[in-house]
Amino acid sequence: MLFSPYTIRDVTFKNRIVMSPMCMYACDREDGTVHNWHLVHYATRAVGQVGLIIVEATAVTPQGRISARDLGIWDDNHIDGLRTLTTLVHEQGANIGIQLAHAGRKATVSGEIIAPSPIPFDETMRTPKEMTKADIEETIHAFQQGARRAKEAGFDVIEIHAAHGYLINEFLSPLTNKRTDEYGGENRYRFLSEIIEAVKEVWNGPLFVRISAHDYHPDGLTVKDYVEYAKQMKAQGVDLIDVSSGAVVPAKIDAYPGYQVPFAETIRREANVPTGAVGLITSGLQAEEILRNGRADLIFIGRELLRNPYWPKTASSELGISLEAPKPYVRGW
Ligand SMILES: Cc1cc2nc3c(=O)[nH]c(=O)nc-3n(C[C@H](O)[C@H](O)[C@H](O)COP(=O)(O)O)c2cc1C
Structure with missing residues (x-):
């Protein structure tokens, strides 16, 4: 099944x-534009016969960057630059595909x-400002504009980054969202819901959402909570949940x-x-075991693809399958 379309x-x-999204922190001028590194790195995995490459967390606002050398789409x-990358691949x-991201309280760039x-992530990180309604609206709009630009740049898939403790995840979890307005309490899903809606207004291609299915904290969310969130995402037209x-x-x-894998299986x-x-x-x-036992539909590979692009x-x-070689490599495949 691994090699079936x-x-x-x-x-x-x-x-x-x-190819799982992986930050390269490789932007040369700290302005978020695609660098030669990105072109070489992603195209190499395409030559290596990866079916779908998801470009690293790409910031929808400058203040939403994890680091100053992140890719941007603001x-x-x-x-x-992004169009050059999609053409090459x-x-x-x-x-x-591209992962649209906002780092929230885990941003390390200067400024607010x-x-x-x-609430800061830990004692080494800064305390974030609590978002106002206007901040929330602006950020939702930034995700929409990011999706519009991704479409113009020729991407086939958009993945919304709602995992790993970045901004959207911070809204979903009760550990990080203590709001008493309509974006807190029972309504912690609202921020993601409005982002999905806004993205879908400009994007009708495949839409993935990456989640963190477990907070690993006694007062945090577990996969049970994410089954409910996943049902809502599905109802909103999300095509696939990428389960981290x-x-x-x-x-x-x-x-x-x-x-x-058990989280992906439970949600599926x-x-x-x-x-x-x-x-x-x-x-x-x-990978074949996961697919054949119906535990997931796609297999995301991260670090192993850094070590081995082929x-x-x-x-x-x-698996004893013969994989077609890129033509110039036939003699050595
Ligand atoms: C260098 C590096 C950068 C990463 N950057 C991202 C990222 O931008 N977005 C994301 O969702 N996950 C990111 N991750 C997590 C990976 O996508 C993946 O989920 C994780 O490495 C586990 O898969 P693996 O064991 O196959 O590497 C990153 C991981 C690594 C090693």
């Missing part, structure tokens, strides 16, 4: 292997940082092969929505 809306990925000037036969509530976990509050995570079964599995998936057999080739050999 998968269709969402009008886009068909040639296999189920997804200005129309970013579109040209398409030429190598892969699909390409914002979050649903004025943690990083909302400092907590030790016991990471072992496939440690997050109980919310009846396609899921992506991610986290220490490093072998073809492991991982799809490695996985196909492991």
